[in-house]
Amino acid sequence: MLTVAESRTTPTGWTLRAVVSAHAAAIAGQPVFAGVYLSGDFDGLSLHAAGANVVTSIGYLQLIVAIAVWARLRQAWPFLATAAVVAAETVQYFAGLDGTLWLHLPLGVMTIVAVVVQFIDVWRRPLLREEARNA
Amino acid sequence: MRDGQGMTRRRVLGIGGALGLMAATGLTSAAALARRPAATGAELRSAVPLPPPFQVPLPIPAVLKPVGASGGADRYEIIQREVSAEILPGVRTPLWTYNGTFPGPTIESRRGRPTTVSHRNELPVPTVVHLHGGRTPAASDGYPTDLVLPAGWPEPPQPAHTGTGASQPHAMGHGGMGDSRAMPHGGHGGHGGPVAGAEPGPTPMHGMNDPRAVVSRLTRDYTFPLDQRPTLLWYHDHRMDFTAPAIWRGLAGLHIVRDDAEDALGLPAGPRELPLMIADRAFAADGSLAYPSLDPTLRQRPGVREPYLAGVLGDVILVNGAPWPVHEVDAARYRLRVLNASNARHYELEAVTDDGRRLDLVQIGADQGLLAAPVTHRLLPIAPAERYDVVVDFSGVPIGSLVKVVNRLGSGRTRDVMAFRVARKAADDSRIPGALSTDLPDWRRSEAVRVREFAFRAGQMHAGHGWLIGGLPFDPARTDVTARLGDVEVWRLVADVHHPVHLHLVGFRVLSRSGRPPLPHDAGLKDTVSLRPGEGVEIITRFDGYRGRYLFHCHNAEHEDMGMMANLEIV
Known part of the structure; x- marks a missing residue:
């Protein structure tokens, strides 16, 4: 049944899976680099900063893909979830630059959780048109 | 939606x-x-009524007169002694002082003219004097185990290899001893380590060996060549494990270095140049200075009670030893030479008029002297041990009104620092030249022979909480950094919480902060960042001046007492 479902995921759906997967992989590096940095390795900071640029960029890319998913597959959920994640990442980016650690640390953990939940969500079921699934 | x-x-x-609820709860908690803003340390509450702000006149520490001059050098004498003084109106407070006052007397020196200060210890505990920011040979730099023992303090145990009696003096062949006795000493640097012996009576500081310590009895001559840029230095106690409580009790004073070039700039001078030593304290019910020492006699057990491990903050802000003082000024430019002599408190200073206008704080100098050009601030952050040389212009302020110096990081009473009452119109021929100095070093990254990285972090030390540099607590017997005289190095310092990092011997420049350009107040030559x-933070410096054993450490005085120091050997 799962293989049947997989075969019906559309190219748009596959694109969302790819970008969410890249997003999850990239964001997993952020706490790693932060730990390296706070252990006294100064280069950890530039890795963390570069990671923030990559993660945030992927986030905006995912937002575009999620709009396509909404338009083509008539599924709004990926867009709404991505919009929330991108908003959090934007706040997170500036909280990091500003050194606002009371916000940066918990928000970072929550953002990672949110991306992981999205990752599970896009892979646990086929991504198809809403009316096709309802039919 | 997810049917099926x-x-x-x-x-x-x-x-x-x-x-969503979890996220919201997490962020709001x-x-x-x-x-917010972040602060490192815990505040003590005074148990006596505190005076209203801006009532007590600002004291200016007296300038010490030399007892003699010979061979192009000035000689001073300072007696370290206990006194009782009135800091809060109507309250007697026992203090440990240099020459009976807090702050101690100000020493004024000319650049390149050596100054010898003979310190006599009449306090109940050993002392060490360090001239903060001084370009000083190692023998006079006040290494934490180079103790001056008071009368009646037991002879330190001798290291086994000397095989001599405890009372036998040794000629050590170093430059800073004067007429005092010197002996190698092996019993300092406790950090609360295991007690290595069972001598009766006071048994000061056991644990780590420091075979290189040079201990003297009662007096010690500290000789400062002062071959350095003119600036505001300060001298304070630097005794192993007990620096923070000793400074808290009053062992701090100012030392100003001047030269002809600076005098010729036309900056505000004379009564319009004010040293401002800002320090927070708290007062116990009996009027004494409250401090959460584990051993209030400061003889054996170092450290503070658990809640204060991150630093001790007071709820009274003293400037030159007076609580929230007020100073009458002319409607003219003033040069304020600001030192944060607090153990752990950070300030963000601004000068606010009665009608809420913020005056420009024109920074002309940093820790190690004049900037190349003035930098204008409205808000000036200052960490423990940092100095800022700023000019404030009161000429536009209505006569009779107050200009409050406020700490934006403070709350309640600690928000106020001091005030100026603009008393009268006056002529002002002072100026702030656009070019202040041309001798600032401009070391480039490409000159650096080495890049070193240090993490300043909380950690475990001797099975207790401590503060570590590169994962290690201070050990006088371990050389952490060996640098060659004349080498340029880049150091990368990473912090977990607030750490004002200070290098002995050298000034440095700030290259970057968190990968970005330095902040406006990082300008010039600094010795504490x-x-x-x-x-x-990345800093760059050249290790020049003198060979020998020096320190670098966190100048949060509690952190420094709890391990956050490291040895810097210049070879």
Whole structure:
């Protein structure tokens, strides 16, 4: 049944899976680099900063893909979830630059959780048109 | 929505709502629990009534007269002794002082004219004097184990290899001893380590060996060549394990270095040049200075009570030893030479008029002397041990009104620092030249022969809480950094919480902060740089001047007493 479902995921759906997967992989590096940095390795900071640029960029890319998913597959959920994640990442980016650690640390953990939940969500079921699934 | 997968829309909304609620709860509790802005340390509460602000006149520490001059050098004498003084109106406070006052007397020196200060210790505990920011040979730099023992303090145990009696003096062949006795000494640097012996009576500081310590009895001559840029230095106690409580009790004073070039700039001078030593303290019910020492006699057991491990903050702000003082000024430019002599408190200073206008704080100098050009601030952050040389112009302020110096990081009473009352119109021929100095070093990264990295972090030390540099607590017998005389090096310093990092012997320049350009107040030549939580700072310096054993450490005085120091050997 799962293989049947997989075969019906559309190219748009596959694109969302790819970008969410890249997003999850990239964001997993952020706490790693932060730990390296706070252990006294100064280069950890530039890795963390570069990671923030990559993660945030992927986030905006995912937002575009999620709009396509909404338009083509008539599924709004990926867009709404991505919009929330991108908003959090934007706040997170500036909280990091500003050194606002009371916000940066918990928000970072929550953002990672949110991306992981999205990752599970896009892979646990086929991504198809809403009316096709309802039919 | 997820029909066929066993997920109803209601369940999805339920899970989403729960996650959203967790996120919101987490962030709001972080916002509520965390200190915003971040602060490192815990505040003591005074048990006596505190005076209203801006009542006590600002004292100016007296300039010490030399007892003699010979061979192109000035000689001073300072007696370290206990006194009782009135800091809060009507309250007697026992203090440990240099020459009976807090702050101690100000020493004024000319650049390149050696100054010898003979310190006599009449306090109940050993002392060490360090001239902060001084370019000083190692023998006079006040290494933490180079103790001056008071009368009646037991002879330190001798290291085994000397095989001599405890009372036998040794000629050590170093430059800073004067007429005092010197002996190698092996019993200092306790950090609360295991007690290595069972001598009766006071048994000061056991644990780590420091075979290189040079201990003297009663007096010691500290000789400062002062071959350095003119600036505001300060001298304070630097005794192993007990620096923080000793400074807290009053062992701090100013030392100003001047030269002809600076005098010729036309900066505000004379009564319009004011040294401002800002320090926070707290007062116990009996009027004494409250401090959470584990051993209030400061003889054996170092350290503070658990809640104060991150630093001790007071609820009274003293400037030159007076609580929230006020100073009458002319409507003219004033040169304020600001030192943060607090153990752990950071300030963000601004000068605010009665009608809420913020005056420009025109920075002309940093820790190690004049900037190349003035930098204008409205808000000036200052970490423990940092100095800022600023000019404030009161000429536009209505006569009779107050200009309050406010600490934006403070709250309640600690928000106020001091005030100026603009008393009269006056002529002002002072100026702030656009070019202040041309001798600032401009070391480039390409000149650096080495890049070193240090993490300043909390950690475990001798089975207790401590503060570590590169994962290690201070050990006088371990050389952490060996640098060659004349080498340029880049150091990368990373902090967990606030750590004002100070290098002995050398000045440095700030290259970057968290990968970005330095902040406006990082300008010039510094000897202490303020690392904020999670921040990384790159500094560049040349290790020149003298060979020998020096220190670098966190100048949060509690951190420094709890391990956050390291040895810097110049070879």
